[in-house]
Amino acid sequence: MLEASSPAKAILFGEHAVVYGKPAIALALDLRMSITAKEGLKTRVDGGNLRMRRHRYVKWAVENLWSGGPISFRTNSKIPRASGLGSSSALSSSVVAILQKMKGSWNEKANALESFEVEYNVQGGASPTDTSCSTHGSGILVSFEEMDHHLWTISKGDRTWYVHHIEPPEMRMVVGFTKRPSITHIQVNKVRDFYQRSGFARETIDEIGDLVREGLKAIRSKDMVKLGSLMDQNHSLLSILGVSSKELDKLRDSVEACSYGAKLTGAGGGGSIIALTDEPERCARCIERRGGVPYIVKNTRVGTQVKVIDG
Numbered sequence: 001m002l003e004a005s006s007p008a009k010a011i012l013f014g015e016h017a018v019v020y021g022k023p024a025i026a027l028a029l030d031l032r033m034s035i036t037a038k039e040g041l042k043t044r045v046d047g048g049n050l051r052m053r054r055h056r057y058v059k060w061a062v063e064n065l066w067s068g069g070p071i072s073f074r075t076n077s078k079i080p081r082a083s084g085l086g087s088s089s090a091l092s093s094s095v096v097a098i099l100q101k102m103k104g105s106w107n108e109k110a111n112a113l114e115s116f117e118v119e120y121n122v123q124g125g126a127s128p129t130d131t132s133c134s135t136h137g138s139g140i141l142v143s144f145e146e147m148d149h150h151l152w153t154i155s156k157g158d159r160t161w162y163v164h165h166i167e168p169p170e171m172r173m174v175v176g177f178t179k180r181p182s183i184t185h186i187q188v189n190k191v192r193d194f195y196q197r198s199g200f201a202r203e204t205i206d207e208i209g210d211l212v213r214e215g216l217k218a219i220r221s222k223d224m225v226k227l228g229s230l231m232d233q234n235h236s237l238l239s240i241l242g243v244s245s246k247e248l249d250k251l252r253d254s255v256e257a258c259s260y261g262a263k264l265t266g267a268g269g270g271g272s273i274i275a276l277t278d279e280p281e282r283c284a285r286c287i288e289r290r291g292g293v294p295y296i297v298k299n300t301r302v303g304t305q306v307k308v309i310d311g
């Protein structure tokens with residue numbers, strides 16, 4: 001029997017703008033999704049067949065990346081679904097790790113490339129930010145140009161993303177989940193419409209790009225005050241793009257007095273905010289009082305892991 005697990009991710013800066021060639025920074029979080037796999041009589045996930053809608057990531061991976069016999073998968077996730085924390089990327093990275101390990105060909109770069117294919121094809125478009133972060137762990141910077149020594153490049157059509165390792169300091173954070181789902185393709189399409197018809201939207205995307213470069217400097221100098229203030233600014237720019245919501249704003253405002261800064265993370269619309277803080281319990285209480293579900297988290301170095309277990 002094999003077991004693979006992958007971390008959640010939080011985009012610290014640059015979601016949506018990364019779709020238009022701007023850089024983005026994502027961190028791996030210490031919430032994990034794990035999956036076990038063994039040979040079976042029929043390919044199944046948690047006892048259900050692959051026709052089920054919620055199994056479409058596993059289905060695409062098995063149908064396109066696997067030519068062996070049936071596999072029985074069991075999943076166990078601590079990452080809330082549709083929360084903006086990358087539960088589908090963690091699932092894609094973990095399934096790919098299982099399939100590569102079964103073929104005897106697992107390595108981190110191949111894992112990142114194939115899990116991006118899974119997510120891209122199931123969602124009908126994606127940047128490699130989420131899947132590369134989940135596979136690699138630590139932190140990553142994704143950009144259309146080489147900004148430092150890079151881990152790998154990922155190409156789709158005429159676009160090539162450079163994925164770089166970054167070394168974030170230990171950061172204490174609180175996620176506030178709105179309990180409303182964040183549906184990535186809906187929010188990405190909404191921003192695309194705005195981007196195509198408005199110079200103001202294009203300028204806002206440019207501003208996010210500049211802010212990500214400042215964010216990288218603040219991470220390198222471990223400047224939490226600056227990071228928090230940039231997170232606040234990034235949230236305002238994402239609101240201009242139309243991807244915040246009443247619930248997200250409410251949770252973000254609730255942690256103003258107990259955090260360095262906070263912003264929505266991921267595609268938005270619903271999903272979560274992330275706050276950078278020295279007072280995680282206090283932030284968690286504020287989030288709960290305003291109707292959100294808090295998760296006290298830290299960033300982690302550990303990306304996708306796969307191993308043989310007894311079973």
Ligand code: MEV
Nearest residue numbers: 015016126127129266267
């Ligand atoms: C979703 O987590 C991040 C977006 O930038 C989409 C993407 O990068 O694929 C909104």
